Amino acid sequence: xxxxxxxxxxxxxxxxxxxxxxxxxxxxxxxxxxxxxxxxxxxxxxxxxxxxxxxxxxxxxxxxxxxxxxxxxxxxx
Amino acid sequence: xxxxxxxxxxxxxxxxxxxxxxxxxxxxxxxxxxxxxxxxxxxxxxxxxxxxxxxxxxxxxxxxxxxxxxxxxxxxxxxxxxxxxxxxxxxxxxxxxxxxxxxxxxxxxxxxxxxxxxxxxxxxxxxxxxxxxxxxxxxxxxxxxxxxxxxxxxxxxxxxxxxxxxxxxxxxxxxxxxxxxxxxxxxxxxxxxxxxxxxxxxxxxxxxxxxxxxxxxxxxxxxxxxxxxxxxxxxxxxxxxxxxxxxxxxxxxxxxxxxxxxxxxxxxxxxxxxxxxxxxxxxxxxxxxxxxxxxxxxxxxxxxxxxxxxxxxxxxxxxxxxxxxxxxxxxxxxxxxxxxxxxxxxx
Numbered sequence: 202x203x204x205x206x207x208x209x210x211x212x213x214x215x216x217x218x219x220x221x222x223x224x225x226x227x228x229x230x231x232x233x234x235x236x237x238x239x240x241x242x243x244x245x246x247x248x249x250x251x252x253x254x255x256x257x258x259x260x261x262x263x264x265x266x267x268x269x270x271x272x273x274x275x276x277x278x
Numbered sequence: 279x280x281x282x283x284x285x286x287x288x289x290x291x292x293x294x295x296x297x298x299x300x301x302x303x304x305x306x307x308x309x310x311x312x313x314x315x316x317x318x319x320x321x322x323x324x325x326x327x328x329x330x331x332x333x334x335x336x337x338x339x340x341x342x343x344x345x346x347x348x349x350x351x352x353x354x355x356x357x358x359x360x361x362x363x364x365x366x367x368x369x370x371x372x373x374x375x376x377x378x379x380x381x382x383x384x385x386x387x388x389x390x391x392x393x394x395x396x397x398x399x400x401x402x403x404x405x406x407x408x409x410x411x412x413x414x415x416x417x418x419x420x421x422x423x424x425x426x427x428x429x430x431x432x433x434x435x436x437x438x439x440x441x442x443x444x445x446x447x448x449x450x451x452x453x454x455x456x457x458x459x460x461x462x463x464x465x466x467x468x469x470x471x472x473x474x475x476x477x478x479x480x481x482x483x484x485x486x487x488x489x490x491x492x493x494x495x496x497x498x499x500x501x502x503x504x505x506x507x508x509x510x511x512x513x514x515x516x517x518x519x520x521x522x523x524x525x526x527x528x529x530x531x532x533x534x535x536x537x538x539x540x541x542x543x544x545x546x547x548x549x550x551x552x553x554x555x556x557x558x559x560x561x562x563x564x565x566x567x568x569x570x571x572x573x574x575x576x577x578x579x580x581x582x583x584x585x586x587x588x589x590x591x592x593x594x595x596x597x598x599x600x601x602x603x604x605x606x607x608x609x610x611x612x613x614x615x616x617x618x619x620x621x622x623x624x625x
Contacts, residue, residue: 202601202602202605204490204492204605205602206509206605206608207492208492209612209613210496211613212618213495213622215622216623216624218336218337218624218625219367221371221401222367226598227490229492236337237625238333238556239562240512241566251562252571255568255571256571259572259621260571263580263581263621264501266498266619266621267497267501269496270494270497271494273494
């Protein structure tokens, strides 16, 4: 999906857990998530900590949209 | 010959998705589908079964491999099996991770099986023999039979044929083999040329694998002026799943109105994704589609506007052809709506 959206010229950031899979299928901007069952959260954290985690990672993804890259990049979170 | 077999928590009878985080468990005898494999191998004895949770091997790869090596170091084996993993994505990746590591460390042949749509194929086909497998566990016997037949050839020291003839995915290895009827390269290339001129099918001897990499799209210039859309394969939909999106092997996507919403409340939204334990995402759907965080950034002015609809499908077992089709259809809508950029959350 991401590849076809990018092919249409729309900048896209993929937030996912299996980074190597995303790289293999050709995603260019990748922001790691926490896990498969809860990509942007963690039921073991407090509500505040969980919000901070989600807010932070989404922020990294938004900044990545403006990043000028020549090849695939995995962003640090 | 002796063999060790790696399987996941489900086939290793530890449990389903609830046990996907389980650490490696070691059996010094074949269990579950390893017993079926053992019976198919007259010249090979399956001595041990290694069982590991799909989440654990893919999320804690270093730790998992350390534990598995600690066990295998004390074992003698001549060949290693994993799977079959069918269309199960994490299982396929797990089999690939373990096969590659075992092959590098112990220098033994490693044999597994996956469906062509399994993401483990593209990633690990160069590192192990991955046989072309069925889509689901009903193909267990067929897939194990293919793995076993090949392993028997190795055990007997028989000649191994090219990938297409044996039935595994090409590993990208070119070997020099004498032409069957002693034809020289010059004769073969003229044959090909004549066939081409006559419009007949012919087979090149140097297959160049196709790579379909998309260069990164131009970055957004000014985030604060952008309209951004959320797209997801997490399966988070309104609770009644109005478009009846399939829980696995999806053949459609949906778009849902989020104008005026600050989050996706539990009860009104849930995930229908059948590829993981849905409890955590159903409890807080924003864990799958982070509407709340996007709204916060929109309010702060980090970007101009969150697009009024989000797009979603289910990413498990969905074929690449369907995924590409969804992507094209969604991209067309986003262009029409003048959306500038996309955040896509996957599971």
